[in-house]
Amino acid sequence: MRDAAAASVSVGTVSNVLNSPDEVAPATVARVQAGIDQLGLVRNDAARQLRAGRSRCVGLVVLDVGNPFVTDIGRAAERRAGENDLTVLLGTSDDDVSREQAYIDAFDEQRVFG
Numbered sequence: 001m002r003d004a005a006a007a008s009v010s011v012g013t014v015s016n017v018l019n020s021p022d023e024v025a026p027a028t029v030a031r032v033q034a035g036i037d038q039l040g041l042v043r044n045d046a047a048r049q050l051r052a053g054r055s056r057c058v059g060l061v062v063l064d065v066g067n068p069f070v071t072d073i074g075r076a077a078e079r080r081a082g083e084n085d086l087t088v089l090l091g092t093s094d095d096d097v098s099r100e101q102a103y104i105d106a107f108d109e110q111r112v113f114g
Contacts, residue, residue, distance in 0.1 A: 018043065057087045058114045059107035061100055065092040086113060 016024050017032040024032075060077050062070045078088045089112060091103035 054111045054113050056085060057089050057107075057110065057112045059089050059091070059103065059112045061091045061093050061103045063093055063095050065090070 013024065013028060014032055014036075017029050021029050058077070058081055060074065062074065064070060065074070074088070074090060081088045089107065089110070091099075091106075093100040093103065
């Protein structure tokens with residue numbers, strides 16, 4: 001792994017920095033993060049999903065995204081998800097059961113957290 005070599009650490013240490021940074025010395029975290037930033041690497045969440053069995057996303061299907069009440073719900077969901085290091089995936093069903101099911105199927109395929 002290029003970021004491991006750039007930071008002069010093992011691939012396992014890079015994994016620990018990305019997944020459990022509190023278990024790694026702060027100086028090592030800084031060195032690995034500098035290597036990641038220097039190389040412009042982006043985390044492959046699909047690979048992480050395979051190991052974890054789920055993503056860091058939650059799905060939200062609403063009837064009408066234009067409804068101000070629904071907008072408030074969406075904002076609250078994003079705020080709460082952010083507090084838990086999660087991302088919200090939003091779908092609008094327009095009160096169509098088949099669209100709603102298509103979103104649910106897509107969320108299952110993407111292994112959303114909830």
